[in-house]
Amino acid sequence: MSTAVISVRGISKCYPIFDSARSRVLHALWPKYERGVRQHWALRNIDFEVQQGESVAIIGRNGGGKSTLLEILTGTLQPTTGTVSVHGRVSALLELGSGFNPEYTGRDNVLLNGLLLGLSREEILARFSEIEEFAEIGDAIDRPVKSYSSGMMMRLAFSVQVLCDPDILIVDEALSVGDFFFQQKCFNRLREMREKGLTLLFVSHDMGTVRDLCQKAVYLRHGEQVYAGETQGAIRRYFAEGGEPREVPPPVQPPNPEAVFPQLPPDTAWSRPVAAGKPLFAVRILDSNGCDTVAVHLGDTIRVRIYFQGGEEVERLRLVLAVKNRYDQIVNSTSSRRLGFMQIVSTERDWSAFDFEMDLRLEAGQYSLRVGFSSESLVSNRGVELDTTDWFGPLEVRWDYENESAPFLGMFGLPVRGSLA
Template sequence: MSSEVAIKVENLSKCFHIYDTPRDRLMQMLMRGRKTFYKEFWALQNVSFEVGRGETVGIVGRNGSGKSTLLQLICGTLNPTGGKIDTHGRIAALLELGSGFNPEFSGRENVYMNAAVLGLSRDETAARFSEIEAFAEIGDFIDQPVKTYSSGMMIRLAFAVAINVDAQILIIDEALAVGDELFQRKCYGRIEALKKAGATILFVSHSGGTIIEFCDRAILLDSGEQLALGRPKDIVGKYQRLIYAPAEKREAIREEIRIGQLPVPASEPVPIEMSAPVLSDRQGATDSEFFDPHLKPQSTIEYESTGARIDAPEIFTLAGERANCLIRGRSYLYRYRVHFDRAATNVRFGMMIKTTSGFELGGAASRTAGAGIAHVMRGQLMEVEFRFDCNLNEGTYFLNAGVTGMVGEEEAFLHRIMDVCLFKVMPSENNTATGVINFNCVAEYTDAVRSLQA
């Protein structure tokens, strides 16, 4: 990442005036400030951060936390109440669905109008129009009024324009949640290309996996306050812990996250997590799994309990021996215990294997949704066991553990622990597999020229 700053936000605040009735709004205008007829709502308060040129930063937070307001302020569609924003480079933004489009104009006319707003001349837009049209894939609707478009068609066209104007800064507000999976994958592929080309990207998403996969850093907003800034994996963990917290403990968790905030300047690279000491005399290829007592997770995040407590998560061989240095291709048992502090219904247990960056590789639930254990008594202790095949290539991985049940009328986590168990997959001789997961791919080839001659 370049040390150049593309976006700099200093003590940014935004206050909206909330009126109970239209009459109050009128009275405020007539009184010219001599009396107040509104309530103040601070959507953002004293937010500060920097985004380096070429960096991708994600923003997470509950609905109403100020994410969209922050993006609109950076784009200039809102004026701040206080603070300062500096941006360096052409900005292309996908904010509210279809914002900037005239519903009476055709898609073609809106492309030219939108591109002009973003700084392209008519000739420049004409030169790129075929590429915009091809990416949007809306066919003959390009010449139909936008008011006839579905939400998916509208975002396809808006995204196609935004990524074809050579913007140095791309800002996206949850827009990629719209559309089918194939189009979303196409969008993310283009975002990857823009990243490699050095574009600065700032986007909002409720998908923790997306933030972890695509972002260099992340920001957690809550109730207009910047609670934390740092590595995506850490920020997503804090965000999930906050949203799943019981209401009576949420403020305490907010304070804990706020105190623990350690901002990383945009000019400094994010350090790679050192999960455990390097194994000494057994780190080479081996044909036997074993247990290393030094291999312990340093990034465990425990959610608040709402009636259950997970305990003693460990990996065992099929013969019942503890192990955390595993052999690819073998099967293992992941076990943990669950203590129930109160009675629960529709109980299910789960596991998830993740990379050290937080990307979810796969896991399982003990039963399908709605088909859990009908009733568990208070004080009951249950032992949970998942058998899994280790089809992972050499590397370090995390395991999660979770238990869900009915809380009121909704299924929710009774307890959940992220990164609770750490394990390594040991190197193996003559391994030709690449990537994270071993799909047992086998290469076969023949001499095509010789076969034809025969």
């Protein structure tokens, strides 16, 4: 027997867009009037189920339809077509501050939100001290909410929603606000609730968090459901999108029909079909044991193995590896030529592989990588770019700063030495 607590069947949402006020009025009076009326489909044929106790992420680029879908699930928006069935008490953290009256104090808003969630006044008062303690906003609990910072607002909203024992919790990017340690506290509470049977629907652009928190994912692109299934498959498609939707090129015959290219595992960090004119065809991130990985500890050594087709100018080719943090800052960039490799192309086969070996002395967080393939110019230092990957990842660097002494503090671990003078 199915234990689905959320069932979405053929959901579509269409918004009419009017060229003028006249067309808006005429359409309202006569729905069949279509002159000057265009249709924008925010969602088309969304179909999935969430079982009791599952954690499911809704991911996609901005404009993908994620927030529209959540509004339909919470009942604040009606679909144009399709049906939604939700069973259980639902708590939702959608737009920051939604459900709060800015003129009321934090204490009054806790009572108001508890009543809206279906609790009695006595039940709310019995849990109030726990809510107040979890939020950690001190005397601000008795000040009007309009005086709160966004971080204080998130603390109180999250505390109310999770401590009212929901059956289903829906979170839409709200946890991106606030300090790092309170975010840790929130995620720890979510994991505890998940173990007790909470059904979680989570929206985030942080793929490291999605991977860590959710068992399954639904990937939306321009209002259409591209994928629903295991989290890793959805994340791979998310990063392959590269900001704009594009068709995956069909496999083509390698330049040499007799060439034998390596059989790669399905969880490579980046890959595409072998094709003429595109030398790069795969990148793997390997841990110290030679296993493909997407998460390592601070200070670990990894190898970024790059697979590419050979070229005619054997001695002038180079690979470039760049690493970028979550704030879009390049934290490191190096090349095979900089490391002293004058030749990187195999002369024995039609493909080559090169390893960049890195000690990850970077602070904990998520990082993306990109590989470039170029031919050095004889007249400048820039060279001629022959091929490049998209930014792929994320590679997560982990460290428990609260319970373990870190080898360094800050963004990087520079090689520092000490001596008695």
